[in-house]
Amino acid sequence: MINLVLFGPPGAGKGTQSEKLIAKYGFVHISTGDLFRWHTKNDTALGKKVKEIMNSGALVPDEITIAMLKEELDKNPQAKGFLFDGFPRTVPQAEALDQFMKDNGSAIHFVIALDVPEAEVRARIAKRRTMENRADDEEEKLNKRITEYFTKTIHVLPYYQNQNRLHTVQGIGRIEEIFENIGKIIDRNSTTGYPK
Ligand code: ADP
Numbered sequence: 112m113i114n115l116v117l118f119g120p121p122g123a124g125k126g127t128q129s130e131k132l133i134a135k136y137g138f139v140h141i142s143t144g145d146l147f148r149w150h151t152k153n154d155t156a157l158g159k160k161v162k163e164i165m166n167s168g169a170l171v172p173d174e175i176t177i178a179m180l181k182e183e184l185d186k187n188p189q190a191k192g193f194l195f196d197g198f199p200r201t202v203p204q205a206e207a208l209d210q211f212m213k214d215n216g217s218a219i220h221f222v223i224a225l226d227v228p229e230a231e232v233r234a235r236i237a238k239r240r241t242m243e244n245r246a247d248d249e250e251e252k253l254n255k256r257i258t259e260y261f262t263k264t265i266h267v268l269p270y271y272q273n274q275n276r277l278h279t280v281q282g283i284g285r286i287e288e289i290f291e292n293i294g295k296i297i298d299r300n301s302t303t304g305y306p307k
Pocket of ligand 1: 121145164166170172176197256
């Protein structure tokens with residue numbers, strides 16, 4: 112069993128690469144952004160709570176996010192491996208995730224950070240905004256999301272780097288090529304053995 116975190120700024124291509132990784136390796140995909148969007152769309156109690164926050168482009172408080180994540184993990188006790196997308200976004204979230212994995216006798220084996228410069232991220236999101244109708248992609252909210260990433264989420268990288276779990280992949284280039292580079296990291300490390 113391999114558990115992976117796919118990390119990167121908004122617009123880095125995490126969603127695109129996640130789909131391909133799931134198809135190849137059979138991960139259970141946990142995207143906190145998708146989960147929050149599902150809750151707001153279905154107007155659940157949680158959705159009502161987070162709607163305003165999400166629409167502002169801010170991060171949802173750790174307590175709410177971690178509780179939702181735990182619930183999702185508990186729904187998938189038979190998972191062959193998890194791919195976390197958009198989580199963790201803060202150091203307390205990373206610590207909580209490690210603890211949940213440990214409680215199940217497992218671990219986060221890799222963190223793959225898609226490296227995309229800020230200017231490229233802004234250009235991509237502006238383009239995506241015209242193609243999808245995502246309320247949180249509106250111009251004035253974009254700045255907030257990118258600021259949240261570069262002021263809060265970026266601190267998760269040294270957390271994993273200090274534990275030698277961080278792998279950086281160039282996030283600019285052909286989708287296939289980026290996917291191959293991620294695959295090489297997974298395949299190279301998969302042969303060395305992991306906690307189950
Ligand atoms: P992006 O396209 O910016 O990567 P996501 O689709 O992952 O965004 O998430 C959309 C929104 O959901 C975020 O802007 C934030 O409000 C909320 N969110 C998602 N994941 C988290 C998280 N791990 N912690 C806090 N808030 C989150």
